Amino acid sequence: MSKFTLKERFEKALKGEALDIVPVCSVTQTGTVELMEITGAYWPQANYNAEKMAALALAGYEVAGFENVRCPFDTTVLAETLGCTVDEGSIDIQPYVTDFPCKKKKDIRDIAVPDSLLESRRTSVVLDAVEILSEKVGETVPVVAGVVGPAGLASMLAGMKNYLIWFVTNPEVVEELMGILTEACIEYANGLLERGASSITLIDSEAGPDIISPQMFETSVFPLYRRFCRKVKDLKILHMCGDATAVLDPLADAGFDGISIEEKVGVSFAKGITGNRICLIGNVSPSDTLLTKGPEAVRIEATACLEDGIDILAPGCGLAPHTPLENIKALIRARDSYFSQ
Template sequence: MSEFTLNKRFEKALKGGPTDLIPVCSVTQTGTVELMEMTGAYWPQANYDALKMADLALAGYKLAGFENVRCPFCTTVLAETLGCTVAEGSIDIQPYVTDFPCKKKKDVKDITIPGSLLESRRTSVVLDAVGILKERVGEDVPVVAGLVGPAGLASMLAGMKNYLMWFVTNPELVEELMGVLTEACIEYAKGLLERGADAVTLIDSEAGPDIIAPQMFETSVLPLYRKFCREVPGLKILHMCGDATFVLDPLADAGFEGISIEEKVGVSFAKGIVGSRVCLIGNVSPSDTLLAKGPEEVIIEARACLEDGIDILAPGCGLAPHTPLENIKALFRARDEFYSL
């Protein structure tokens, strides 16, 4: 019998302590059509109803086997709360932004944090779902809650075209917008932790080298991450899609316990950069492997992650809705076989 509960193992791994096994978790979205059919909790309703959100999130743990639970399933919660227009999506399409408030530079001045941020249509649902999940799983299973970071929110509120153009022509404007959005992220993250989340995942791919230059990241975004990490208690993870290699070194000192990387980042190379400063999470491909291949191929890729030194084995990003359940379960076969060698 292991001395570690799933929650204690997860916490130890994030903090760089010794564990009996490498955890197999998902710190990104876990909703799949197969799990929706097994629970009756379908998108888009499960994005807008706390009970359905909790039911589908719990299935990631009870039916798929992830050693944590994670919600929500989309990236539009704060964006809608702060002024974006969002389409609800469908059973296999996540909610998405259809219109945004900052069409001109002067519109940035109008972006403020509503006094009812944690009572909005979207944030209140996630907060309630987190509370339901913690009540259902207790203290032995980690609850992870996700939120979009300041760069990702800025790209939604200003539109990607403006976000990129203003970063070049008027970086102070983007920094002003991201400063306000960071405060919103801090308030929301604190609320998630207070309701029972054991860790929060800040999703901020638009701050990565695939979108902006590493120098821009270090000047404009990194100070905001440090502020977020200083002011938000509890365990914090940063997820960045794309090839984050060129910002891993500063990210490792930002204050996050973990960095979630996708398959474009080589695990062994990343470990050489970050060392023991931060936990590396990932990075089995959610699209090329978990969605499109079979269990044996999943095992091969997962085993490579383990051999290269990954600290928490996980999908490299959110699961595609049509990911087969048997492929998710193959992650655990890979981990267990790795320890039996």
């Protein structure tokens, strides 16, 4: 029997402290159709109702076996609150942006953090869900809450085409927008922590080298991350999709406690870059392995992650809705088998 609770083990992993075994968590989205069928908490309702959101998130721990709970399941919460039009999606399609407020550079002048940010239709649901989860399991199980970062939000509010063009032609425009959005991220993250979240995952793939150059990242985004990390006092994780290798070195000094990496990033190579400066989380492929292969393939890939020195074993990104439950459970079995040898 472990001498640590799941929450203690998770926190120690993020702080780089000695552990008995590596935690198995998901710091990205955990909703799957099978878990929806078991709980009766289906999308899209589970994205807009706190009780259903909490029930589906709790199933990621109680049924699937992740050693944490994680909500929300989609990335449009702040985007809708700040002016985007959002389609609610369906049982296997997450909400997505259909229209955005910053069609021209001058529209950025109209973007501001509303006084009621934490009382909006979307943020209030997530805050209530986090409080429910904290009351149910938060003493012993980590509650992880996701927040889209400033680059991701900028790409939603301006549209991806404008975001990319303006970054090249008028970077000061994107920087102005991201500066406003960073303040929204900070207020929302602190609100989630106050309601009982153990950790925040900042999801910001649009700041990665698959989207903008490493130089753009260091000039325009890195200072915003430093500000976020200074003003959000508790545990913080950054998740970046794609091959983040080129920005791992500065990321390790931004102030985050952990980096969640996709399978495109080699764990041992990443460890060579980051050393002991930050906790590495990942990076079993959610699409190539967890979704489409079987438990044995999951075991092989998870074991490779552990052998390469991963600090928290996790899917490399959010789970696809049709990910088989048995494949998620195989992550736990792989970890247990690895540490029983």
